Amino acid sequence: MRTSNKTKILDAAVRVINRDGVRAVTFESVSSESGLTRGGLLYHFPSREALLRGIDEHLVQAWEASMQQLLDVPAGQASAVERHAAYMRVSAHSATRAELIFMLESVQPDSDVAPWSEAMARWAPPPPRSGEADPAVWDNFIARLAADGLWVYEGMYNGRIDEDVRAGIAQRLMAMLRAQAE
Template structure:
């Protein structure tokens, strides 16, 4: 199946953010990275806000697809435990730098934040003091760890921590 230009633009934007940071994302740098004209980008994304919203949706959709694949079903067809298991397995990997940057950027705009909140609401327990939420916080820590700590987790340590978190999921 041939990919759409919109998807090619969004993938190029994600790669550019990972390599150069969000502050270096412009129509000029993105046109060069995507191999398109600036007017071609503007056709799909008339404003920077539209482009950033598109990137947030693109990444959030990819994450939800991953969660569905891990769980074997959409969120609404899973139990709380099945959803949390998918979250732990997904977030047990190290965050892609572009994902982490965009998650942080989402705090700057209610529309961006809503994109991620939609996925969170379907898949994660609400913040509280429950054991399930503690497991979710562990998953967040695994996801961000290698970007905020001076010593990355080894593959073996990461796998052991994921297994330990999975054992803590309430049934």
């Protein structure tokens, strides 16, 4: 199936962000990266704000699709451990700088949309409640923090970690989740 121009625009904008940051997203930079005209971009995104909102939604959808692809069942039918495991694997292997930037931006108190917050509520374990005694709840959250930390490390510092080290981290996080499933 042929990729739509809207998807080409969004994918190109994400490449610009991953390479040069959000400030570099202009109609000119995205037009150049996508090979489409400025008019073609304006047809789909009449303003830079509309383009940024589109990027945000595009990233959330792609992020959730990556996790859904790891499950054998729809997310709503998967157990909490299965959803958390998918979250850990995606965060430890393929989370991007653009996703991190947009996630941080969308949780601002004055934000009128919170696509990342909604996605996180579906996929990632919440913090334990005060007085929580179940070690599994603690392990879920600690594994999430570790996966998030890896993502932040790479996103903020362009600190690519060797693939074998990354795989080792993912295995350790998965072991935390597996121990509770047994």
